Amino acid sequence: MSRRPVPEPGRPSARRPPAAWLRRRLLTRLLVLLVPTLVSGGVCLGALLAQLLAQWVPLLYLSCAAAAAAAAVAIFHGWQHYDRRWSLSNLERGIDAEYRVGQVVDYALVPRNCAVAHGVVDIAAEGDIDHLVATPQALWVVETKVRAVPKKQFPAVLDRIARNVHAVEAWASGVPVRGCLVLLDGFPGKREYEARDGTPVVVHDEKSLRNALRREVRGEEGPGGAELARRVWKLGRVAS
Secondary structure: OOEOOOOOOOOOOOEOOOOHHHHHHHHHHHHHHHHHHHHHHHHHHHHHHHHHHOOOHHHHHHHHHHHHHHHHHHHHHHHHHOOHHHOHHHHHHHHHHHHHHHHHHHHHOOEOOOEEEEEEOOOOOOOOEEEEEEOOOOEEEEEEEOOOOOOOOHHHHHHHHHHHHHHHHHHOOOOOEEEEEEEOOOOOOOOEEEOOOOOEEEEEOHHHHHHHHHHHHOOOOOOOHHHHHHHHHHHOEOOO
């Protein structure tokens, strides 16, 4: 069996790893928490040193307290108003989930006319596409979650997948595009859902995703082909 197409000849290009988008969110989150703390600590240290060299003790203490209070308010305000989905623990679990699903996809797709790109933002309608998978028959828009999505949030998750499905349909005209939600823990039991616009979304766990991809790869050739696989491959490459 032929293996997947390789990139064009020339300088080797690095591949964008799974969870690249989430790792950027994690870094941003850490900076939001760290910068006010460092600023406050620097002002306090400066005030302490100045106290040893000058007689402006009340003013220095007042400025130090004001800086510390401002930093505390900034951290508290940010903590109260940021989206809980982007907490540090949730980001870490999400990164691990995307890596695990990325490994499943990479392992499953080895034949000709197949490819996968992780963390696709170039053609996404919202956020990023965790895994864009090209098989000989279709394109898969794969969204990854660590556990079952709360009932109130589930319609919004399906709608996000649907919007990205439509974006991929516009990018690869004439190729079927499948919406897919992968839950690593807490699988709900039901496999087939619809977004509020009627777009079908299939729910998988790791095992069922691997089996579904293998069945499709071994099936008859469809409208995908080598050119589509190359385009998907390019989407996963890190820009030089």
